[in-house]
Amino acid sequence: MLSADRQLKASFHSELYNLIPEDHLLRKINEAVDFSFIYELVRPSYCEYYGRPANEPELLFRLLFLQYLYGLSDERMIQEAQVNLAYKWFLGLNPEDTLPDPSQLSRFRNHRLGASQINEILQVLVKQCVEEGLIKSKTLIVDATHTVASTQKKRPLDVLQEAAKRLVRAVLKKHPKLEKKLPRPPKCMQGDVDAAKVMLHYLAELGETVENLLPDHEGAISEKLKHAKQIVEDERLLANKGIMSAIDPDARFGWKSNTLSFFGYKEHVAMTEEEIITAIEVTGGSEDDGKQLPKLLEQTEKTGMKIEEVIGDTAYSGKDNLNLLASKDIQPIVPLNPIVHSGGMKQEGFTYNKDADFVICPTGEHSIRKAVQGKKKSGRSRSLVFYFDVEKCKTCPLREGCYKPGAKAKTYSIRMVAEHYQEHMRFEASTTFKERSKRRRIIEHKNAELKRFHGLTRAKYRGLFGMRIQAYLTAFVVNVKRMVKLIKQMQPAS
Ligand code: SF4
Numbered sequence: 001m002l003s004a005d006r007q008l009k010a011s012f013h014s015e016l017y018n019l020i021p022e023d024h025l026l027r028k029i030n031e032a033v034d035f036s037f038i039y040e041l042v043r044p045s046y047c048e049y050y051g052r053p054a055n056e057p058e059l060l061f062r063l064l065f066l067q068y069l070y071g072l073s074d075e076r077m078i079q080e081a082q083v084n085l086a087y088k089w090f091l092g093l094n095p096e097d098t099l100p101d102p103s104q105l106s107r108f109r110n111h112r113l114g115a116s117q118i119n120e121i122l123q124v125l126v127k128q129c130v131e132e133g134l135i136k137s138k139t140l141i142v143d144a145t146h147t148v149a150s151t152q153k154k155r156p157l158d159v160l161q162e163a164a165k166r167l168v169r170a171v172l173k174k175h176p177k178l179e180k181k182l183p184r185p186p187k188c189m190q191g192d193v194d195a196a197k198v199m200l201h202y203l204a205e206l207g208e209t210v211e212n213l214l215p216d217h218e219g220a221i222s223e224k225l226k227h228a229k230q231i232v233e234d235e236r237l238l239a240n241k242g243i244m245s246a247i248d249p250d251a252r253f254g255w256k257s258n259t260l261s262f263f264g265y266k267e268h269v270a271m272t273e274e275e276i277i278t279a280i281e282v283t284g285g286s287e288d289d290g291k292q293l294p295k296l297l298e299q300t301e302k303t304g305m306k307i308e309e310v311i312g313d314t315a316y317s318g319k320d321n322l323n324l325l326a327s328k329d330i331q332p333i334v335p336l337n338p339i340v341h342s343g344g345m346k347q348e349g350f351t352y353n354k355d356a357d358f359v360i361c362p363t364g365e366h367s368i369r370k371a372v373q374g375k376k377k378s379g380r381s382r383s384l385v386f387y388f389d390v391e392k393c394k395t396c397p398l399r400e401g402c403y404k405p406g407a408k409a410k411t412y413s414i415r416m417v418a419e420h421y422q423e424h425m426r427f428e429a430s431t432t433f434k435e436r437s438k439r440r441r442i443i444e445h446k447n448a449e450l451k452r453f454h455g456l457t458r459a460k461y462r463g464l465f466g467m468r469i470q471a472y473l474t475a476f477v478v479n480v481k482r483m484v485k486l487i488k489q490m491q492p493a494s
Pocket residue numbers: 361362363365388392393394396397398399402403410
């Protein structure tokens with residue numbers, strides 16, 4: 001239940017707030033941003049008539065804001081706010097007031113902010129920027145950055161053992177009498193030949209037994225069962241691609257270059273030339289950057305910003321993206337990538353990674369070299385041919401229909417279709433294109449700020465849900481800092 005806005009009692013001690021310097025960052029932020037929007041945003045997640053009166057949402061949201069601004073844990077945030085005058089003033093408390101329990105912060109973050117549309121906090125802020133004239137540019141710069149999961153990439157045997165343990169634990173917690181009816185786990189050691197296969201069979205058998213014993217399963221059992229099934233059905237697991245962790249099932253394996261990989265998430269970011277982030281999409285680390293462009297445009301348009309130009313790298317030069325931008329009369333400043341813009345992959349399960357410049361097959365193996373087929377002057381379309389390691393193909397569980405037994409090579413070809421994009425290719429050679437492309441670099445500084453100063457290098461929580469909360473709150477904080485700077489720039493020099 002939400003209580004009516006709390007009125008501060010006059011306090012003799014509030015004189016102490018005069019000690020906070022006029023140019024303190026929190027004073028400037030308080031002046032620049034209207035935080036009261038949070039009350040309406042989280043209202044649907046509270047029961048109107050029942051429950052104890054809730055702490056004012058604005059107080060909790062301001063605490064979250066400070067937490068992300070200064071990189072503090074829940075407990076540390078409350079401890080610091082108890083003794084820091086500037087924090088208390090920013091929170092709208094009197095010096096002698098007490099702070100809520102740290103558990104309220106996580107409850108507010110997960111159940112109130114998480115339950116409503118977390119992306120709305122960013123939209124509301126960008127709307128404030130548009131209304132105050134802080135955003136004048138009609139350009140959107142797009143890019144992706146990555147965050148490493150808060151768990152290690154696991155070996156297949158670890159993933160299987162962990163998933164089995166969690167499922168058994170969830171079942172026995174609710175139905176302790178079923179212990180004897182569940183199959184016994186096999187004794188598998190890391191390094192045993194076929195240990196992972198034995199464990200995989202056990203997990204499949206365990207899942208079936210639980211489904212038979214508890215056909216109406218729900219809650220934690222359903223969740224663990226679903227996770228076990230996903231693991232059992234994942235063809236890439238035994239190929240040791242570590243695509244799934246039992247602890248963070250949403251994190252995925254991605255590539256930063258052809259030698260550097262990571263396990264975690266990607267944040268797809270859209271930003272204006274004034275360096276205000278207008279939209280963020282969070283996905284697993286393996287997702288394609290280009291596919292997120294329509295969502296980034298949609299989120300940005302909701303803020304009221306007019307977009308006339310999009311600047312991005314080759315990942316955004318897909319046929320669908322170029323057609324979408326043309327339909328909206330938006331100028332694409334994206335260099336064409338012959339592979340990306342030729343319209344995707346022919347064979348299901350194969351994907352092209354532009355950062356690493358290789359093709360990834362359904363088992364997670366990547367091509368080991370590439371070659372161009374056909375001469376430039378022959379007049380015929382040329383192809384890019386990607387070669388896979390045949391030794392791996394020979395023992396691959398998915399080789400049927402993909403690799404011909406005895407073949408000396410396994411290749412995947414992509415035709416370099418260029419004729420539809422002649423006009424764009426001519427534009428790409430122009431000075432305007434080259435000049436405007438240089439603006440793309442500013443988003444790299446923004447990504448660095450998100451990661452280096454506000455902790456987006458590593459996930460704080462597990463799962464896509466937590467990662468979205470982290471990404472949006474971080475972007476909110478970074479935007480507020482930028483707003484303060486833009487307001488200062490707009491003020492006449494004294
Ligand atoms: S046969 Fe080779 S290319 Fe095809 S899925 Fe298996 S490892 Fe990948």
